[in-house]
Amino acid sequence: MPSHQAVRDAPITQFINCLLLKDHKLIRDDLWVRSGRILDPEKLFFDEKVHADRRVDCHGLILAPGFIDVQLNGGYGVDFSSGGSGLQEGLSLVAQKLLTHGVTSFCPTLITSPPQLYHEVLPKLPRTEGGPHGAGTLGVHLEGPFISLEKKGAHPELLLRSFERRGMEDVADMYGDLANVALVTLAPEMPRSGEVTRELTRRGVRVSLGHSTANLCQAEAVVKEGACFITHLFNAMVPFHHRDPGIVGLLTSDRVPPGRRVFYGMIADGIHTNPAALRIAHRAHPAGLVLVTDAIMAMGLPEGRHHLGQQTIEIEGLHAYVAGTKTLSGSIATMDMCVRHLRQASGCSVECALEAASLHPAQMLGISDRKGTLDYGTDADFVLVSQSLEVCATYIRGERVWVAPAPGASNHA
Numbered sequence: 186m187p188s189h190q191a192v193r194d195a196p197i198t199q200f201i202n203c204l205l206l207k208d209h210k211l212i213r214d215d216l217w218v219r220s221g222r223i224l225d226p227e228k229l230f231f232d233e234k235v236h237a238d239r240r241v242d243c244h245g246l247i248l249a250p251g252f253i254d255v256q257l258n259g260g261y262g263v264d265f266s267s268g269g270s271g272l273q274e275g276l277s278l279v280a281q282k283l284l285t286h287g288v289t290s291f292c293p294t295l296i297t298s299p300p301q302l303y304h305e306v307l308p309k310l311p312r313t314e315g316g317p318h319g320a321g322t323l324g325v326h327l328e329g330p331f332i333s334l335e336k337k338g339a340h341p342e343l344l345l346r347s348f349e350r351r352g353m354e355d356v357a358d359m360y361g362d363l364a365n366v367a368l369v370t371l372a373p374e375m376p377r378s379g380e381v382t383r384e385l386t387r388r389g390v391r392v393s394l395g396h397s398t399a400n401l402c403q404a405e406a407v408v409k410e411g412a413c414f415i416t417h418l419f420n421a422m423v424p425f426h427h428r429d430p431g432i433v434g435l436l437t438s439d440r441v442p443p444g445r446r447v448f449y450g451m452i453a454d455g456i457h458t459n460p461a462a463l464r465i466a467h468r469a470h471p472a473g474l475v476l477v478t479d480a481i482m483a484m485g486l487p488e489g490r491h492h493l494g495q496q497t498i499e500i501e502g503l504h505a506y507v508a509g510t511k512t513l514s515g516s517i518a519t520m521d522m523c524v525r526h527l528r529q530a531s532g533c534s535v536e537c538a539l540e541a542a543s544l545h546p547a548q549m550l551g552i553s554d555r556k557g558t559l560d561y562g563t564d565a566d567f568v569l570v571s572q573s574l575e576v577c578a579t580y581i582r583g584e585r586v587w588v589a590p591a592p593g594a595s596n597h598a
Contacts, residue, residue, distance in 0.1 A: 193233065195219050195220045196219070196238040196239065197217060197218070197219045197224070197229070197235065197236070197237045197238050197239075198217070198218045198219070198237060198238065198239050198240075198241060198583055199215050199216070199217050199218075199237035199239070199240045199241070200215060200216040200217075200218070200240075200241045200243055200248060201215050201240050201241065201242055201243065202242050202243050202244060202245055203215070203216065203243035203245070203246055203247070203248040203569070204245070204246070204247045204248065205248050205249075205559055206247065206248070206249040206250065206536060206539055206540070206559060207558075207559050207560075209536055209540065210536060211247060211535065211536060216248055216559065216565075216567075217229065217237065218565040218583035219583075221564060221565055221582030221583055221584075222562060222563065222564065222565055222582075222583075223559055223560065223561055223562065223563050223564075223565050224561065225561040225562075243569055246569040246570060246571060246577055247535070247539075247569070247570045247571070247572070248559070248567055248568075248569055249539045249543060249559075249567060249568055249570060250539075250543035250544065250547075250556070250557050250558055250559055250566065250567055250568075251287065251288065251289025251290065251543060251556075251566035251567050251568055251579065251580070251581070252286070252287045252288045252289065252520045252521070252524070252542040252543055252568065253288070253289070253290050253291065253323070253542065253543055253546040253547055253550075253556060253557060254283070254288050254291040254292070254476075254477060254478055254480075254520050254542075254546075255291070255292045255323075255326060255367075255368060255414075255450070255475065255477055255546050255549065255550065256292065256294050256326055256328070256416070256417070256450055256477035256478065256479045257279075257283075257291050257292065257293060257294055257326075257477075257478055257479075257480055258294045258295075258296060258479065258480060258481045258482065258494075258515050259275070259279060259480070259481055259482035259484070260279050260282065260283075260480050260481070260482060260483075260484035260485055261278055261279055261282050261482070261484065261485040261486065262275075262278075262482055262485075262486055262491075263275035263276070263278055263279050263482055264481070264482040264492055264494060265293045265294065265295055265306070265310075266295045266296050266298050266302070266306075266494035266495075267492065267494065268302050268305050268306045272306060272309055272310075273309060276293060276310070276322075277318065277319060279319075280315070280318065280319025280320045280321075280322070281318060281319035281320075282319075282485065283319065283320040283520075284319060284320060284579045284581075284586050284587040285576070285579070285587055286519040286520050286521045286522075286576060287520060287521050287524075287542075287568040287570065287576040287579055288320050288520050288579075289315050289320050289321065289566040289567075289568070289579065289580075289581050290315055290320050290321040290322065290323050290556060290566065291320055291321075291322060291323065292322070292323050292324055292325060292326040292367050292368060292550075293310055293322060293325050293326070294325070294326040294327075294328055294479075295325060295326070295327055295328065295494075296328050296329055296339070296340055296494045297328070297329030297330040297332065297337075297340040297341055297344045297345060297494065297495075298329075298330070298344065298494055298495065299344060300358065300359050300360075300361075303327070303359060303360045303361055304360075304361040307325060307360065307361060307362060307363075307365050307366065308361075308362065308365070310322065310325050310365050311365050312324050312365065312367075314582075315566065315581040315582075315586070316581055316582065316584070316586065317581075317584070317586045320581075321566075321581070323367055323550060323552065323556075324365060324366055324367025324368065324550075325365050325366050325367060325368075326367060326368040326369075326370070326393075327360060327366055327368070327369045327370065328340075328370040328395070328396075328416065329344075329345070329370065329396065330344050330345050330346045330359065331345075331346055331347065331348055331356070331359075331369075331371040331372065331375060331381075332345060332370065332371065332372045332395070332396035332397065332421075333372040333374070333375075333396055333397050333398050335398050336372070336396045336397055336398055336421045336422060336423075337396060337421075338396060338420070338421040338512060338513070338514070339496055339498070339507050339512060339513070339514035339515065340396065341494070341495040341496060344495065346359060347375055347376070348375065348376075348377055348378075348381055349375065349376040349377055352377040352380050352381055352384075353380065353381055353384045353385075356369075356381055356385070363385075363388060363390060366390050367390065367391060367550060368390065368391045368392075368393055368414065368550070369385055369390055369391070369392055369393065370393040370394070370395045370396065370416045371392065371393075371394070371395075372394070372395070372396055372397035372398070372399065373394050373397060373399045373403050373404050373406070373407035373412065373432075374397060374398055374399040374400070374403045378403075378407050379406055379407055379409075379410040380410075382407050382410040382411050382412050383410040383411055385411070386410065386411030386412075387411075391413055391414060391549065391550060391551070392407070392411060392412040392413065392414070393412065393413075393414035393415060393416045393450075394407060394408075394412055394414070394415050394416065394432055394435075395415060395416025395417065395421060395422065395432075396416065396421045396422070397421070397422050397423070397432060398422075398423050399422075399423070399431060399432055400423070400429050400431055401429055401430055401431055401432070401434040401435070401438065404431070404432045404434070404435055405435070405438055405440040405441070408435060408438075408440070408441055408442075408445075408447060409440070409442060412447075413445070413446070413447060413448060413549060414447070414448045414449065414450065414475070414549055415432055415435060415447065415448070415449035415450060416450055417450050417451070417452050417457065417477065417479055418432075418433065418436075418449040418450060418451055418458075418466055419433065419457075419458050419462055419466075420452065420457055420458070420513070435447045435449075436449065436466060436469045436470040436473065437469055437470065446472065446473055446548070447470075447473055448473045448474075448475050448545060448546075448548070448549040449466065449470070449473050449474065449475065450475050450476075450477040450479075451463060451466065451474055451475070451476060451477065451523075451527070451541075452477060452478065452479045452516050452518065452523070453476055453518075453523040453524075453526045453527045453530065454478075454503065454516045454518035454522065454523060454526065455503070455526055455530070456503055456504055456513070456516065456518075457479070457513060457516060460530035460531075463527065463530050463531055464530065464531050464532070467527070467531045467533060467537075468531075471533070471537060472545070473545065474527075474541045474545060475541060475545045475546045475549055476520065476523045476524060476527060476541045476542045476545075476546075477523075477546075478516055478518050478519060478520055478523060479515045479516050480515060480516055480517060480518060480519070481498060481505055481514065481515035481516070481517065482498075483498060483500045483505055483517050484516075484517040484518070484519065485517075486500070486517075487500075488500045488501060488502070490508055496508075496514065498514050498515075500517060503516075503517060503518070505517055520542055521570075521574065521575070521576045523542070524538050524539065524541070524542050524574050525538075525573070525574045525575075527541060528574060535572070535574065538574065539570075539574075543556075543557045543558075544557045544558060545557075564582060565580065565581075565582055565583035566580065566581050566582065567580050568580070575589075576589065577589050
């Protein structure tokens with residue numbers, strides 16, 4: 186840990202000629218960074234009486250917080266649910282590739298798997314800081330196996346489990362040590378789900394509702410125990426019905442405890458959710474929308490058959506199906522693609538689209554004091570994007586870790 190004096194003596198970088206996304210608005214201002222943190226320039230000028238050591242011209246681009254993906258199963262031939270000796274190498278590859286899409290941190294996601302795989306893999310997936318080597322990891326997202334048989338989606342049926350018998354003890358037996366876990370998706374209609382949610386929340390693990398046949402009352406009951414997220418809204422859950430809207434009804438529920446917000450993930454790839462449904466969700470609860478890719482190992486790969494955990498997946502165009510069926514199995518979308526699609530499909534502002542990929546996931550994970558904003562004192566993880574939301578450069582802790590190559594040139598980050 187560097188001393189206070191060492192931090193004060195570190196070089197200061199001033200990012201000029203940019204539009205900053207701050208307090209839900211784009212403002213023309215400069216950004217100051219030292220030792221990986223965003224600085225308050227007034228304190229620099231009046232307290233320390235110092236100036237920038239170097240300036241970076243952003244050429245009028247938008248400077249926004251780095252993107253955060255809380256549901257990412259893999260990509261580029263890597264499946265986090267496969268385990269094996271090459272896991273860390275594969276994780277590093279995905280983390281490095283994510284920089285090209287503006288993602289500065291993410292939650293590696295494991296779908297329903299056997300207990301021995303969780304016990305093998307989870308200790309190998311610690312939280313990490315990002316850098317030139319790749320995006321940082323914020324903790325693992327465990328999606329299953331405590332989910333509904335009727336809404337299993339691409340999850341292997343034989344591996345689904347319940348915690349009806351022993352509650353949290355069943356969870357501990359399944360996963361092992363939860364130290365590296367940030368988020369668990371479960372079906373709220375399962376017996377003892379409130380008890381399990383309460384204990385996971387007490388341990389600092391966020392609980393998400395998904396792959397579920399729950400009605401609205403069942404969903405609300407688990408939210409009261411601490412659940413704060415909905416896994417890929419509309420997908421793998423009971424469709425909205427006017428007499429009982431199910432989990433979807435949480436977006437406008439009046440039973441959410443005061444001061445709490447329910448967030449919801451959206452796979453805005455134009456395939457998993459019709460643009461009209463995306464517009465309905467956004468207009469009903471814009472402050473809760475969290476963009477997720479739910480990308481699988483086939484992201485970045487050509488069409489054909491690939492693997493996702495225990496399943497075989499077939500890629501046809503932009504669709505990923507369980508082989509031999511038309512059941513969607515994650516996506517092959519990238520986060521910057523989702524940001525652009527949300528903007529185009531919903532008609533929301535540029536600010537809203539960018540915050541759905543940065544501020545909202547950070548708030549859901551409870552880390553907005555250091556990620557997802559450009560507030561003073563937070564980590565200097567950010568992206569430079571064009572007005573059309575194309576990623577031009579990615580920065581972690583104030584250092585450029587990727588830059589879009591000039592036409593005809595190779596990329597030198």
